Amino acid sequence: MAKDSFFIRASVTVNNGGFSQTALGLGSYVDALGKSVLRIHNISVQYRDAVTPSAPPMSNGVGTRAETVYQLTTQSKTAIGYADDRSTIASGMCEAAEQTTGQLTNEASDLSPQTWTNGYLIGVEEIYLGGHQSGMVNATRISIVLECTVETLSQSASMALALSQQ
Secondary structure (H helix, E strand, O other): OOOOOEEEEEEEEEOEOOEEEEEEEOOOOOEOOOOEEEEEEEEEEEEEEOOOOOOOOOEOOEOOEEEEEEEEEOOOOOOOOOOOOOOEEEEEEEEEEEEEOOEEEEEEEOOOOOOOOOOEEEOOOEEEEEEEEEOEOOOEEEEEEEEEEEEEOOHHHHHHHHHHOO
C-alpha cells in the first residue's frame, strides 16, 4: 500500500442496452496551477445486481450471454471505448451465461487488469466512471474504490499533464 494513501469511491448503475456515466470531482486533490496532482495506485471493482446487492449480475435465461463493462476515463464519453484511447485509465468486463436451467456461470474477462509500477497520474479535475450492459436480468451497479495519493509537481509538468489528458 502506498504511504499516506486515501480512498475515493464511486458507482454507476447501468441498464440493458444503455450507457451510463458519472463524474468524480477531483478538484480538491488536483490543481494544475497549484502543482497538485493525483496518483491512482490501485483500483478495486465490484459488479452487483442493482436490485439484490448480495447477487452477482445474472443473464436473462438459458443460452443467453450477458456482459457488464466499465471504463474509467479522463474525458466524458458516450459509449464504451478501447484501451488505446489516451483518456482511458482502466476498463473491465464481467460476463454471465446460463448454461442450463438453474445453472449460472460467471466469467471475468478484461477484469481490471492493472500492473502499474508507479500508479497512474491524474492531472484533470474530473474523471468519469462509465458502464454498459446487455442481456442481464436487472440493472447492474458497478462500484469502484481507488487507492490514491496526492503529489506536487512543477508548474510546467502539471500543466503538460493536465493538457495531455483532456
